Amino acid sequence: MIPDSSFISSEDVPGPTKEEIRCLIICKSKVSSNDTVVDIGCGTGGLTVEFAKRAQIVYAVDKNIDALQITQKNLQKHNLTNKAHLLHKNALKALRDIEDIDILMIGGSGGDLSLIIEKGYKKLKKDGRIIITSILLETxxxxLKTLQNLDMSIEVVNVSISKGQIMDRGTMMFANNPITIITAQK
Structure with missing residues (x-):
């Protein structure tokens, strides 16, 4: 895994997804060198970069042009520009133009989560996976309701990560936001 400090970031764009969370997502995704991955709501591109290291091709989708510009810089920094296509579109329009997905990663939905899942499901190959991350309780x-209606095999993990900071008297732990990771297989 690439350390968090190796990513270019911005206060105006979410990310990168923390290293420990990226590690879990990559593991749960079972990504292979033959896979086509779509990263919806790519933010600064932390997951796009990690998937690009392992997959055949990654489509990074974000409606925020600033996010895509930072993702592009992170792909360049890690010599992975040839493994990714950046799409400045909303998720539903992007999915219309992409065929045969192995992994659909949803990190942001702009309020269209169920529609994105349903449209992405139709594009998934046999045994394809959908991964959804959330810091909101409602997501x-x-x-889950949408994935159950699609009769997918589902796993839900809620993760709380704390990192230690060495102080004079000992190590103080600082908590990151808990995150829910949902994985589903077709």
Missing amino acids: PTEA
């Missing part, structure tokens, strides 16, 4: 509820 997993909506995602």
